[in-house]
Amino acid sequence: MPLDAVRPSPLVEQAAARLREQITGGHWPVGTKLPGETTLAAELGVGRSTVREALRALAGAGLVRPRQGAGVFVIAAEAAEDWPTRLRRAAVTDLYEVRMLVEVQAARLAAERRTPEDVTALEDALAGRRAAAAGDDAAFVDADIALHAAVVAAAHNPVLTDLFAEFTPSLREGLIEMLALVGARAHDPGTGDAAHAALVRAVADGDGAAAGEVLRGDLERTWTLLREGGRA
Incomplete structure (x- = not known):
């Protein structure tokens, strides 16, 4: 399922929401390695820095975790309740x-x-x-x-x-x-x-x-x- 490009402002929040939908909807199951920042940036129509901030927000919500030298992996299908x-x-x-x-x-x-x-x-x-x-x-x-x-x-x-x-x-x-x-x-x-x-x-x-x-x-x-x- 392709990702729709997001509209400007606020880009990070929109990008994080799109990525969250893919995870909670099961497109990227737990254990899956996410596409690289360049690929995600192209699909979302945003810069790599925006993708990086969006992934950081998802990590804070307990959905993904970066692994040094390996990429970013899905660790939960639902966000941790704040x-x-x-x-x-x-x-x-x-x-x-x-x-x-x-x-x-x-x-x-x-x-x-x-x-x-x-x-x-x-x-x-x-x-x-x-x-x-x-x-x-x-x-x-x-x-x-x-x-x-x-x-x-x-x-x-x-x-x-x-x-x-x-x-x-x-x-x-x-x-x-x-x-x-x-x-x-x-x-x-x-x-x-x-x-x-x-x-x-x-x-x-x-x-x-x-x-x-x-x-x-x-x-x-x-x-x-x-x-x-x-x-x-």
Whole structure:
């Protein structure tokens, strides 16, 4: 089956998509050596550098692997699911179990490493959460996540910060649905305010043990609500 020439812009993405179709469609089974860059470039109507970048993208997706001096070989018929996709498909209760592990440690580190600027950011985030209590569930969840993000940021560990950011979209969706389902804010619009105030105070005071325990308790309560709400 010949390859159709691609249209300009973005060439690399189009070339990668065409090659991916050949692999996932079975034209090049697992174990097959792909045609050389010159051949692929001619069939796709692009330059060799574009083909090279497209093959690099397919290698990153786990579909092909270059072998020194031998060429590029197909190693899988389906692309490996990337981390953001896996997070989007995960149950929010599963995300929460991981979140507890990550954030509790982040809170302890934050209490050890916080700067005066971090404390100000935490106090501002707490004030923002309290102000958002008058708004809808989405606004409240955004403010709540912003406070938790400020705690993680105060740990001054870029890996923790990036990991929490990866969780955020899926957590946000699950929390908004949970609040609507169980009506947690019906009688307490700022639900969890005391716990969050205690968390900020513990971090500001440099009490890592207290910060970790306060946050663990708050997250466990939310995790229980999520399970009772049928999100397990």
